[in-house]
Amino acid sequence: MTKFLGSAAEFRQAIDALGLRGAWEDFAQGLRYRTTDGGTVQWYASTKTVQIQGNRAAAEKLRTATAAMHARPTPAVPASVPPQSRNQIFVVHGHDHPAREQLELILHKLGLEPFVLANTSGGGLTIIEALEARIGQGGQHACGIVLLTPDDLGYAQAEGAEALRPRARQNVVLEMGMLMAAVGRRHTIILKKGNLEVPSDAGGLLYLSFQHHVKEVATRLADRLRDAGFDIDARRIISAAS
Known part of the structure; x- marks a missing residue:
């Protein structure tokens, strides 16, 4: 036997x-x-x-x-990575916690489940390790959302301090690149808050821009999620935008 x-x-x-x-x-x-x-x-x-x-x-x-x-065992799932839902979406975010909570609420209203590492025990994973485990090889997430918020300030040295502009945190930009590499641009949705400087190499991407509250772009976000393959009821979209 x-x-x-x-x-x-x-x-x-x-x-x-x-x-x-x-x-x-x-x-x-x-x-x-x-x-x-x-x-x-x-x-x-x-x-x-x-x-x-x-x-x-x-x-x-x-x-x-x-x-x-x-002799061929079934690949083991790391204990730190809980079972994943088909409706779960990986969320990359910075230090703007109110904006992150707004996004989470909207996703819940759309019938989706945001995965935010800060809301879990994390199993000792860093955000990079969580991306690798849940989005990379063997991961099951089909879509991710990047929340770019003006958490930092910066300018190009050649332009001088007069060019100082709000920026997203550098780790968020890195994680955005990892997400796009893993699931593709079509399944990476980028939300941009305020007059935010975007990475120069990502100028051709489509951003959903809002000023004060994520619900400003709730309808467009739902359209992008539908394009990514999620089945979202129209009544949920109305609720999320209200």
Whole structure:
């Protein structure tokens, strides 16, 4: 006996990929496949146990064919990353907590679930590590929102202090780039508060600009989310914009 730690669908796919001749049968406790040469392989859903039976030649052939498959474990999900919702959206933000809370409220009104690291235990993750875990390889988030707020001040040295302008925090700009690289520009929505200097290399991006409250762009935000594949009821949009 050995174990296959994947799901039922993954077990069926793995057996089918071996190219054996046979057929699947109904089996109350899991899955069963009978080969034409008299072998049987059964997978028990509750224990993940695989049992091979049949005549000696057929059973040995099955053991040899499935040996590599058994050695392939299901990738483990880090304990610090909770299960993700299909309606969950990763939120990148700076130090403007009222603006972040406004965005969270609007997303909730739209029937979506914002993931904000500051609102979770975080599992010891930094925001960069959370991005890698939840958006990067193996992550499931299909969309992210970047909230650019005037948290810092800066100017180009060549222009002098007279060119001083509000800027988003540098880590937010970095995380915006990571998000775009992971999910693409179409699934990265950027909100910009006030007369904010935007990164020079990101001048061609579409920003949703507001002055005082995120609800100023709630309708346009909902349109962008719909474009990204989210199903949002029109009544929720009216509620979010009010």
